[in-house]
Amino acid sequence: xxxxxxxxxxxxxxxxxxxxxxxxxxxxxxxxxxxxxxxxxxxxxxxxxxxxxxxxxxxxxxxxxxxxxxxxxxxxxxxxxxxxxxxxxxxxxxxxxxxxxxxxxxxxxxxxxxxxxxxxxxxxxxxxxxxxx
Amino acid sequence: xxxxxxxxxxxxxxxxxxxxxxxxxxxxxxxxxxxxxxxxxxxxxxxxxxxxxxxxxxxxxxxxxxxxxxxxxxxxxxxxxxxxxxxxxxxxxxxxxxxxxxxxxxxxxxxxxxxxxxxxxxxxxxxxxxxxx
Numbered sequence: 001x002x003x004x005x006x007x008x009x010x011x012x013x014x015x016x017x018x019x020x021x022x023x024x025x026x027x028x029x030x031x032x033x034x035x036x037x038x039x040x041x042x043x044x045x046x047x048x049x050x051x052x053x054x055x056x057x058x059x060x061x062x063x064x065x066x067x068x069x070x071x072x073x074x075x076x077x078x079x080x081x082x083x084x085x086x087x088x089x090x091x092x093x094x095x096x097x098x099x100x101x102x103x104x105x106x107x108x109x110x111x112x113x114x115x116x117x118x119x120x121x122x123x124x125x126x127x128x129x130x131x132x133x
Numbered sequence: 134x135x136x137x138x139x140x141x142x143x144x145x146x147x148x149x150x151x152x153x154x155x156x157x158x159x160x161x162x163x164x165x166x167x168x169x170x171x172x173x174x175x176x177x178x179x180x181x182x183x184x185x186x187x188x189x190x191x192x193x194x195x196x197x198x199x200x201x202x203x204x205x206x207x208x209x210x211x212x213x214x215x216x217x218x219x220x221x222x223x224x225x226x227x228x229x230x231x232x233x234x235x236x237x238x239x240x241x242x243x244x245x246x247x248x249x250x251x252x253x254x255x256x257x258x259x260x261x262x263x264x265x266x
Binding site for chain 1: 242
């Protein structure tokens with residue numbers, strides 16, 4: 001029974017990741033930001049911490065404006081601990097004509113709020129070599 | 134009682150972070166790597182995932198060889214969920230004469246093993262601007 005519940009809950013996170021990818025492909029940074037908790041945070045490289053849905057929307061909008069058309073997310077580990085989940089995964093960002101603009105790894109801390117899993121802490125690092133250009 | 138236990142356990146993670154900083158200052162990558170779980174992982178930028186104590190030792194040794202003399206860690210959030218803990222913090226890497234070589238933010242997933250907290254997943258991003266040199 002516990003296992004079944006866990007499976008259902010991991011499917012729900014899978015669905016949340018699909019919502020993330022779909023919002024990204026539609027270029028809808030507003031929907032994308034609504035997938036985060038109200039006090040959600042991005043911890044991006046080369047910038048300070050981004051806090052709250054409005055700032056998160058602005059961040060992803062800027063990424064889209066740079067020509068990123070889609071994000072692919074692949075869960076590698078998922079640990080569900082009550083209303084908190086820890087996900088380790090791989091990401092790919094695609095630009096024009098599905099060209100790989102970036103790829104790397106991430107950790108997302110999820111929180112279940114009113115039965116819905118939301119991204120709470122989101123940090124990622126590129127696996128591409130440092131550019132020396 | 135629960136709260137007291139939680140406080141004691143958060144102090145134990147604080148102690149583990151002190152051990153990390155001390156090992157770093159001594160330039161002891163072997164001790165440093167022993168603070169991670171056996172299947173511990175680093176998710177560094179511009180590289181793939183580093184898995185296991187031996188590879189982790191090699192990574193930190195390379196960082197030390199680049200002239201990094203010390204690491205300062207500051208916990209900003211700590212959530213303890215049974216034998217797992219989620220830490221969000223700020224780091225500073227210091228070089229020669231305590232010059233700041235890098236500073237940024239991190240998420241560490243800790244696992245308690247035989248009563249000892251060990252780093253299990255370790256990811257960080259620089260907050261410094263991207264170098265265009």
